[in-house]
Structures are given as C-alpha cells and as structure tokens.
Amino acid sequence: MKYRLFILFSFLNSFLYSQTKQNTDSIAYYNELITKNLKEKNYKKAIDLTKQSIAYCTKKKQSEVLANQHFKLGTIYQKFNLEPTQLRKNDSALFYFNSALNLSKKSSDLKQKSKILLAISQYYKDQKEYQNAFHYLHEYYVVEKYILKLKNNNLNSEEYKTLKDNELKRKNEEKIQIKTYRYSKLISILAIALISILSLLSLALYKNNIIRNQSNLLLREKNKELILAKNKAEEASKARSEFLSTVSHELRTPLNAINGITHLLLEENPNPSQLKYLESLKFSGNYLTNFINEILEINKIDSTKIEIENIGFNLKMLLVNIQRSLEELAAANKNNFNLEIDEAIPDHLIGDPTKISQIIMNLINNALKFTQNGDVNLIAKLHSIEDEKATIYFEIIDNGIGIPEDKLQTVFESFVQGSVEINRKYGGTGLGLTIVKKLIEILGGEINLKSEIGKGSTFNFKLKLQINNEPLLSASEAKSYNDLQLRDKSILLVEDNKINQMITRKMLENKAVTCQIIDNGEEAVELLKVKPFDMILMDVHLPGINGTTATKQIREFDKTTPIIALTAISLNENRDTLLSYGMNDVITKPFVPEEFYSTIAKYFDPC
Template structure:
C-alpha cells in the first residue's frame, strides 16, 4: 500500500478516536451533572421536612441552574414536584397545584409511571387542602393502582396516609384509622420517618375526634419523639397544637394554653422565614417580567423594521406589476380582434356539436322506448303461460298442500309482473308518471301471501318470520295492493337475504283512524348483518348495495330499495332506516288507505255474478302466435263449454273471420306478419258488430285510445286475472246477445 494512503487512513483513525474520547467524556460529565441535580433536589426535600424552607428554595434554584438543556424537561418535572411541596408548606395551595399539574403532564409525556405515582400522591394532599375531595380521591386511587402494578412498595405507605387524611377531612373516622394502620408498617419498612410522624399526628387527631383522648395523647407522643429526633420543625409545631386540643378536651386548660403558645411561637418563626421566601420568589418573578418587557420592546422594534422593509418591497413589486400589466394590456388590445374571431368560430363549431348531440340523444331516447316496448312483450308472454297454467292446475281440485303452493305460484307470478313493470318503468317512477290503482283488498291476507311466497327463502337461511298484525285494522281497504306487495317483498326479501340463523319481524299497527281513512305504520326488522352509517346515506340509490363484498356474497341488482323509495314517494310516504353494523336493520314507513265499504265494484265480486249459461256453446276465435298460450286460453274456455278456433297470425284471423261466424274474437297484438291492430282494422271493414277483445302483453299506460280507435271493444292485459278475463268476456257476449 502506498505511503500517502497509509498516512490518510492513520489521520482518519486519529480523528475517530478523538471524537469517541470526546463523546465518552461528555457522557461521563452528563452522568455526574445528573447525580448533582438529584442531590440538591433531595436536600431541598429534606429541608422542607425540617421546616428549613429558605434552604430548600436555595437548593431548588441550584438544581434548576445545573439542569442541562437536553434534559431540562425531565428534571424540570422533578423541580416542579419539590416546588409544589414547598408551596404546600408555605400555604400557597393554588401555586402548589399549578406546579404539580405541570409535573404530572411531563411525567405522562415521558411515560414515567414511578414519578407519576409520586406526583399523584403529592397532588392528593394538595387537593385535600383545597377541599377538592373528589379530585383527591381520584388521583390517590390512581397512584395506588400504579404502585401496586409497578410493585414499588415503599410509596404505598404515603398514599395510604393521604387517603387517611381524606377520610379524616370527610369525618369518616373508622376509614381514616384503617388507612393509617395499614400504611404505617409499609412506611416503617422503608424508614420514612417524616411520613411516620405524619401518620401518628393524624391518627392522634382522629382518635381525639372519636373522644379517645388518652390514646390520642400516647400516639401524639410518638409523633413528637420523631419530630425532636429528626429536627422536623413543622412536625413539632403540629404536635404542640394537638397537645393543646387534647388537654382542652381533658379540661386541663393551663397545659392546653402552654402548648398552644409553644405552637404559636414556632409558627411565627416559620412565618417570618416564609415571608422572606415569598419576597425572593416575587423578586425572581419581577426580574422575569422585566426581561419579558425588554423582549416585547425589542420584538416591537423588530416588527416595525420588518413592516418598513415589507412596505418597500411591496412598493417595488407593485411598480413592476403595474408596468407588466400595462404591457400585457397593450399586447391584449393588439390581439383582441384575432382572438374574438377565433372564439366566434369555436362557438359555432360547439353549437353544431351540441345540435348533433341533441339529435343523437333524441334517437337514443326513441330506441330506448322501442326497446322497452319490445322487452315488455317478451317478458310478459312467458308469464302468461305461468299464470294460465297455475289457474288450470287450481281448477283440477289440488290437495291442500298443492293448493297452497299453487296460490304462492300465482301470487309470485303477479308479483313478478309488477316487478317487471317497475324495473322497466323506473324512469317513469322517478318522473312521477306511474299511476296508482285504487282497488279493494285484504291487507292481512296480502301480507300473509307475501310471507308464504318468501317462506322457503327464509327456511333455507334458517330464519324465523314473526308476523304481528293489529286486529283493529279493518279487513278490507282500498289502495294499490300490488305496489304494497312489491314494497313488502323487497324489504322482507332484503332482510331474509342479509340474515342467517336469525329472526325477522313484520309489524303493522294503526296510527290514526276515522270513518273513511286509516293510517298504518309498517315495520320490517331483522337481526342480520346491518348497514354501516356511511352506506345508510346512499343505500336507497339505484344499483347501490352495502359494499362490493356484500354484492359478491349475496348478489342482487341493488334496485330493490330504490324501487321501494320511489314507490313510497309516489304514495306520499317515505322510508326510514335504523341500522347498526353487525346488529341488524329496521325499515319503517307509513301508508294511508281508504276503508272499503262492501260494494260489488271489483272483478272478483263481478265474477261471482257471471251467468255462465250465456257463455255455453259460444264460438270464439283465439288469435295467438304462441302455441303454449293458445293451449292455455283454449283449455280455460273449453272448461266453460265454449267452442274455440285458433289462428296463428293476423292474416289467418282475417280469412277465418270472413269464412266463419264467430261470437267473439280474442286478438293478440304482436304477431308475425300483420299485427293484431292491423288485423282488427281489416275485420272491421266487413264486420262492424263482432266483439273483438285485445288479449295483449303490451304496456297500456299510453295507448288505450289507439286500441279503441282501431275497432277493439275491450282490452285484457296479459298475464290476466281469471276473474277479469271472464267478466269482460261475459260483458261483451251479453251485450251482443242483447243487441241481436
């Protein structure tokens, strides 16, 4: 290795050794300083115990001056503890409280539990002097808890002494004696003579309060002995005071007066010292205040200079800014004409784009309407087969078990039709274009049908359904039963879906009732997974669920609660939600119904009055392209002795109507070839009298007039209710029979 490199490495090693030695020396210096600070603080505490308060203050000041900056906070806390003790002896309890609270905050910051227990114990004695008994009890119990946890046995004795003092101040004498007796052995075991003397003095006070003067005298003698042996001036003063009280109790007034005078003499001596200490403290504060005033004056002067400097800078900046603005304004005026021309051209282009976007939006809206019309027909046609076959099976005298299942199937078919309508017409719901029905129905049975339909789902998830329906609710109401069912199925189904091995309650109770109307409160409650507070704000929006995880776990479109909200809004009501994550959910809403008076105005009542003899041997043409629907309609009619013929499309229907004599035509609308409307127009050209009823799955909300204008006598929407079907058939055939 070359010599220069060796020399360089050697120099580096020397520097490292130097800094290491310096660091070690610094560490040793810090340790020695720490020991010195602790020494002066301990000496200050001893001086306080002996009543040498001036010496105590002197030691505290020295300790404070020696505290290094990097450790000032921790040692500042120790200093404040000693100062708090000093102020307590001076009788300035408010200042003592201020100092000890600051010390406590620092101990908490450093997580120093040992020192925190000492500070809590000291604060307890200060709080007792301030008559803050609740605070004293709290901090002393906390100190005792920390002591037991950290197993610092020596501090437990002084804490019990202070707890005894607290009990004595509250005149709980037996409790006080118990604390003094339990704390004394601990204090003796660690040789805390000052606290031992305090135990004896306060125990003597307690015994005297219990009229045990002789025992109090013996106990006070023990305190006096410790005070004299250790030169505790404050202890001796307090002992003389207790002696005066004991002798006064014994009616030995001369001895009482003699001891009181001695106590007064010592107290006066202490007061003179205290007065000098207070003067010193005031002087220290005064110096501090003077320094603060000087600092404030310098700060103010500095602020004025800064303001002047800032003003100068601001003037310069504003001048530059003004010149810049004038330059930019000149340039702007020069380019303004070009920019305006370009802006006009851009505006024209944007207008053209907006017109094009508007046209596209209108075409999209038309396509949406066409799509909804087509999908409505495609969805309702298979539903016709479901409800029709259900009706046929119900006519075949099923067993009670089968009848219940078929009724559930029938009800589910009706609900599915309603659900399809509402999903497809969600935009209409939000635009308030959906109309409400107003028919009579049995609410209790309607809800029961809902529960039967949902029973299997509940059983599969091991849930129990509890149905509470107030008996005072009238049996028949007027309203929109399908929308009520849809609301309940969505809410109850939702509760079943998000509850496992739980309970679901359905409650219906009246709120207000008069002669014509009744207001009801509905509650659906579960003890399932619940909904977080954050998601409760958006749960009723379209396509919204509790979370992505819930969507993956439970599935669904997230439309159910949105439909419920819109339906209730349509019925002048609103949904309320009470939920807690992991505890369950409760949905509440109110609805008002008319009370139905028994009148034969609905199809169910009219169907009971049908004279089926009028229907017998009638010849009906069924125009239907769907083979299953042909079969179902034919079977339903033939069961009532009606003759049927079938046409697969509109062209065949027109030809058969020319060649045969039918009593009535049931015409589907959407078929291959010509539509049902076109076929009806052609038939009306040669036969004005034959009843033609539209049997259709199209939406009727907006095009009823179109049917009547093109020659239809009536309309039966698919999937139809059997009562409505035969009522309209009977009405048309009876009318034809009357006219002929």
C-alpha cells in the first residue's frame, strides 16, 4: 500500500511541476527577466536568458516570435559593444541579425523584416563596411516602399492588422488542439503505465510475502533444531562434567589411602627390600593423582569455571624453585637443566603464580621426558615495560627427539602424542600441552612452537604482568612452620571413611597432635558445643548433614576455631564456595604430606 501511495504522489508531483513550468516557460516571462538584467547591467545573464527564450521558441515552433528573439539577441550584442573576438564563434550581433532575417522571410511581418534590415545596415556602418551597409539600407528602403504601396492600395493598417491577427489566431488554435491531443495521449500512456506498475508491484509484493512466510517457517524450524542441538550439547557437557567429578571423587578417596599409607610406611624406616616396593607404590600413586588432576584441570578450563588470581609474587624465585623441584627428574634422564633469568625483570609482580607454575612445569616436564643425555634451557627475559606492566618473554629449549612436522598443529590437542610408539616408550596422558596452551590463552598470551626431528623443540610465549610497587616479605621474614607448632594441639577430625580416618589420625599423631574422630556432622556439632578443640578438619561429604552445613551451624556459636575442609574437590566445590560457609582453608585429597602439615601449622603461633 505504501508503494502505491508513493507512486501516486510522484505522479501528482510531476503533474504539478509541469503546470508550474508552463507558467514560467513563456516569452513574456523571459523578456521580463531579460529587461531586468539589462537594467542591472548583467549582460551575460541577459544573453543566457535570451538564448533560453530562443530554445523555447524553437521547441514550440513559434517562428514569428523566434525571429524577434534572434533580433533581440543581436541588438544586445550591438548595443553594448560586445566584440566578436570576445565571444564564441556564433555569438555576435551579425550572426543573430542574419538568423532573424532568414526567419522573417517565412512570415508576412514586413515591419519586422524592415527593422532587421535597418539594424544590419547600421551594424556594417559601425564596422566601417560601407558597401554592405549601403546594400542592406537599400533592401530596407525596398521593403518600406512595398509597405507604402500596400497602404496606397487602400489596404489600411487596421484591415491589415485584422487579417494578420485572424491568421495568427487560426494558427494558435491549431497549436492548442495539437497540444491538447498530445497532452491527452500522454496522460493515457501514463495512466496505463501506472496501472501496469501497480499491478506488477502488487504481484511482486504477493510473491515476496509468500517467500517471506516460507523463509520464516524454515528459519523457525532451523532455530528449533539449533536449540535442540544446543540443549543436547549442554546436557552432554554437563553429564561429562558430573561424570568426571564423580569419578575423580571416587578415585581420590582410595588414592588418598594409597598415598597416605605409603607415606606412613616410608616414615617407619623400612628395610631396603621393602623400600624399593614402597617407592614404586609412591610413584604410581603420584602418577594417578597427576593424571586425575590433569583431566579435572581440562574439564575446569572447558567449563569456564577457572578463576585467575592476582597476587604479589617474585617471578625469579618462582623459576628458581621450579628448577630445584625438577633437578631429580633431570638427573634421571642425565639431562642438564639450565635456567637463564634476565636481571631487568622486576622483582615484584602481580599475577597468577600457580598457573604460571603449571605452564612452566608442564613444558619443562615435557622437555625433560623427551630428552636424554641432553640440555633443557629455561629462559625468561624482559620484553618491554609500559603503563606499569611488564611483558615477560619465556622460552623453553631442548635438544630431544623433536616433533614431526605433521604433528605440530595437533600436538596441543587433548590426548595427542607424537605416535603410539612414543606413548608406549615415554608414557604420559597427552594432556600437558593442552593445559599449557589453554592456560596461556586465559592469561592473555599465545604459545609458539618450532621443532625438528632429532634436533629438539622450542616453545615460547609472552605474558603481561602488573608491576607490584609493594615489596613482598623476604625469605627470612616469611616464617615457615616447624613440628613444635603442631605439638600438643588437639584437632577434631570429622571423617566418615575408615581408611581416611586411620591415615589422617596417624599423620597427626606423628607430629604429636591429639586427634579425636567423629564420623558425622550432627555429632560433631553437638560435641563442639561442650568441648573445645584447637582446630577442626571437616570432610565435605558426610552422611546426614554434609560438612558445609555442619560448619555453618558451628559458626553460630563458635566464630574463632579454625575449620579446614577436606575434600576430593569437584567442579562444583570451588574454594570460594567452601570458604563462604565459614571454613578457613581447603586441603584437597589425596594429601601431599608437606602441604597438609604446612596448611594446618599456619593457624598456630610459631615457636
């Protein structure tokens, strides 16, 4: 409908414009403007308007008026002394006088012809071409003589004028009839065209509406399919996360028993034959623990539940500690592990040291594992400092077995290694580099890899870290724990698993800690109302009320006793959530003995 109105409006607008143009395109209108511009001495504009009037007369085939307009233009050129050299070839008085004379020959207006001949004679006289001037003056007198003869033949001027007027009237009527006919024909053509356009437009709109409805229907169906696919993908992802969470929890509990019992047996000074088996058991337990941790780390990253810390740390000390912790692994494969640290790196930075450690440890582990009797170099350089942020360049270089060129693009994918033979020979989960790549991207960097078979591999990346203007405590100021901090402390262990009860109790008693065990949350709450303890170790998953609910109830009457969560932590049990219930810290199963003791000791005064 809008299109129809628009077309109708355009048609009416064109009609009104044509009517207005008829009023402005007339000889009287042009002559009025010509006279006005001549008075204002705007000769160029006057000449342009006269030419427009000539074009109008030519278009309208008004020969009598056309001759007069040519004469007028010639007069303008002659009157204002505009020389032919100042103008284009045809723009001169003589040119337009001759044009006017030729046009006057086609009419019966002898007075007009006489006037033109006299003007031409005067033009030649001004140009001092007296022969031509005399010729046209003679022509002028011949015409004047003929006019006089007509008068003497009793054809007075009134009769002559009436005759001439009647002829002009007849010609004008013929022109009006022709014009009316053409106008009617034009209106008919336009009306037919308008109806055709509206019909085609209506048809196009109808077809477009059908196509649009079909497209909308198709889009709705596709949208439903996409929503279903999205829901299925989300459900599958959720199911995978829950499955991994459940499996990891179920695996961590027996692993805690394996690692804990192994630790306790190793502390009892076993004989050499037993030590060999216990060391193998410890290695297997640690391997399984790392494997589960890597799977959970990938799952956590994919679920976007990973959190970035921004705490102060010393990068140089962090790298030195990593080197020390991997010295045994380097020695096992007879490798030299070299560390090169740029002294220009600021001592105090703000970032996530845990994730940076994960990245470096995974890359160094990878390099040491695939290199034998070789060198592994860890390089850290200051790339730039801008706006209180330092960009650090890290590079890990080894001269190990290298990576095939066709594997360079897939080596960062989960569970991918160089080949089946490499997997069998060197072991590993194939998750280390996947974790590295994703953690670097989370921290805002990008990892690059160059490798050649038999010559080794080079990994490099950059991380931007905030400069910390508040220095960290020195090693001497940061007091570590000792066994005296734990001696004679009383700790309540709330744990339902009998094996975990036995292991945890034994680990505490080895440090002269008194340990009492309760296997459910309700009894723990009631006991704490009547008996104080120096600390509570609270398992999160308990029969009856769970550990978080029990902690919440304890905090209603005891705000000060430290409560540490013991959990085979899952994706849904992040540290902040547990702390929000009133817990002071979290220890993850299976325990790393030194971490277990240091976490407990920091809540007791140093001795």
